[in-house]
Amino acid sequence: MTAKDALTERYQDLLSVYLKAKTETTLYKGQQFSRKLLEQQISPEDLVSLHIQVMDELFPDMSEEMRDSFDFLLEAMIGYGFAYREHQSLRDKQQQLESEIEVAASMQQTLLLSDVPEFEQLDIGVVSVPAKKMNGDYYNFVKSGNSLSVAVADIIGKGIPAALCMSMIKYAMDSLPEEQMKPHLLLENLNRVVEQNVHSNMFITMFHGVYEPESHKFYYAGAGHEPGFFYHAKEDEFQDLIAKGLVLGVSRTTTYHPYEKMIEVGDMVILLSDGVTECRTSKGFIEREEVVSLIRKYMDLPSQKIVENVFQELDRLQGFELRDDFTLIILKRLV
Amino acid sequence: MDIQSCVEVRNEWDIVSARQLGRNMAKELGFGNVDQARITTAISELARNIYLYAGRGKICIEPIDQLGRKGLRIVALDNGPGIREIRKVMEDGYTTSGGLGAGLPGVKRLMDEFSIESTVDVGTEISATKWLR
Numbered sequence: 001m002t003a004k005d006a007l008t009e010r011y012q013d014l015l016s017v018y019l020k021a022k023t024e025t026t027l028y029k030g031q032q033f034s035r036k037l038l039e040q041q042i043s044p045e046d047l048v049s050l051h052i053q054v055m056d057e058l059f060p061d062m063s064e065e066m067r068d069s070f071d072f073l074l075e076a077m078i079g080y081g082f083a084y085r086e087h088q089s090l091r092d093k094q095q096q097l098e099s100e101i102e103v104a105a106s107m108q109q110t111l112l113l114s115d116v117p118e119f120e121q122l123d124i125g126v127v128s129v130p131a132k133k134m135n136g137d138y139y140n141f142v143k144s145g146n147s148l149s150v151a152v153a154d155i156i157g158k159g160i161p162a163a164l165c166m167s168m169i170k171y172a173m174d175s176l177p178e179e180q181m182k183p184h185l186l187l188e189n190l191n192r193v194v195e196q197n198v199h200s201n202m203f204i205t206m207f208h209g210v211y212e213p214e215s216h217k218f219y220y221a222g223a224g225h226e227p228g229f230f231y232h233a234k235e236d237e238f239q240d241l242i243a244k245g246l247v248l249g250v251s252r253t254t255t256y257h258p259y260e261k262m263i264e265v266g267d268m269v270i271l272l273s274d275g276v277t278e279c280r281t282s283k284g285f286i287e288r289e290e291v292v293s294l295i296r297k298y299m300d301l302p303s304q305k306i307v308e309n310v311f312q313e314l315d316r317l318q319g320f321e322l323r324d325d326f327t328l329i330i331l332k333r334l335v
Numbered sequence: 336m337d338i339q340s341c342v343e344v345r346n347e348w349d350i351v352s353a354r355q356l357g358r359n360m361a362k363e364l365g366f367g368n369v370d371q372a373r374i375t376t377a378i379s380e381l382a383r384n385i386y387l388y389a390g391r392g393k394i395c396i397e398p399i400d401q402l403g404r405k406g407l408r409i410v411a412l413d414n415g416p417g418i419r420e421i422r423k424v425m426e427d428g429y430t431t432s433g434g435l436g437a438g439l440p441g442v443k444r445l446m447d448e449f450s451i452e453s454t455v456d457v458g459t460e461i462s463a464t465k466w467l468r
Binding site: 045046048049052071074075078081082085086089090093 | 367368369372373375376427440441444445
């Protein structure tokens with residue numbers, strides 16, 4: 001017996017039982033039967049045809065009008081069959097796309113993963129969590145000689161285009177090793193790369209900084225990036241770490257201003273993406289002061305613990321639904 | 336058997352004539368009611384495309400017999416503008432007439448075999464076959 005014969009037989013059984021007793025139980029079985037039909041990808045017009053076949057057997061004396069009406073119903077059902085088959089093929093396509101995105105996301109993770117380096121004088125903490133599958137935030141640490149450089153970038157835009165763009169930034173940065181120790185020059189170079197290679201409706205903000213342990217100076221520059229914070233231990237106060245500059249990719253000739261800051265023992269440099277300050281709670285966007293007070297709350301812990309705790313609290317405040325990629329980095333001078 | 340019958344398609348009524356021709360032949364060949372409905376729907380779609388996009392053309396229906404395997408072939412011919420991007424019109428969801436699941440990918444799914452040839456400014460020939468099971 002073929003699968004189709006089996007279905008016909010089952011349908012005939014169910015229908016004749018129902019016509020005799022009209023119970024809810026049989027209707028329930030009919031509903032379950034429809035699930036089976038869907039499993040076997042029986043299209044709507046096939047079901048109508050099945051019904052006609054069974055009715056012909058059960059009622060050989062069915063009136064001609066009734067019989068013809070079924071043929072009309074069958075014809076009217078064809079459009080639904082059309083739509084059903086398209087739905088199936090689109091669903092297959094969607095599954096395929098989703099699995100491709102999964103692969104891309106895990107590739108991106110591997111590609112963009114930056115190890116947090118061991119650095120004697122600094123205690124470093126990092127947390128970077130994507131809102132969706134792919135992360136549009138990017139951070140990178142590079143140790144060069146005695147210095148340590150750190151970059152945080154954010155693509156205006158989310159999802160796959162942002163992630164693809166981020167990969168390009170990573171390779172552009174890797175290919176500019178010389179300038180890496182001069183943040184404003186690095187940004188100027190990257191700006192040219194972005195302007196030439198990225199569609200004009202996509203912008204990238206970036207903060208780049210270099211810590212030199214001999215002078216204890218932190219050199220930095222910014223391209224439209226969310227300002228970080230500087231914690232001055234001696235005064236026990238948080239300041240905005242402002243680095244003015246146009247976002248990357250707007251104009252080929254943009255230049256960036258070099259900034260520097262003396263870092264003393266106990267001072268902290270805090271870098272973030274706008275996913276941190278644009279956390280939305282039921283009361284609206286959180287204020288930068290709230291981020292500061294959270295950091296202050298955990299300030300005595302190691303840097304990694306601080307960033308993790310701040311993330312957890314902000315995540316909870318948002319009901320565990322990140323709206324934007326979230327990146328928070330803390331550098332604290334130990335000695 | 337290689338008796339080919341054709342219907343000229345110039346207006347919406349000709350679509351009905353093409354359907355009728357297809358249904359008669361499908362019935363004669365012994366196709367069941369569901370396949371008859373599928374074949375006529377495929378004819379409708381192809382004839383409609385001719386009427387809408389080429390203005391005029393023809394639908395030919397022929398019975399086929401390949402080593403005892405019987406079937407029906409629909410051939411849709413026109414000398415219209417042709418299709419610039421065949422790949423695109425064969426994609427689901429690409430439609431200019433707002434149909435749901437219809438269009439050429441729908442026709443392809445309704446039939447067993449499908450082929451399309453089109454040259455811009457020369458015309459389009461689509462052939463679709465349904466085998467008798």
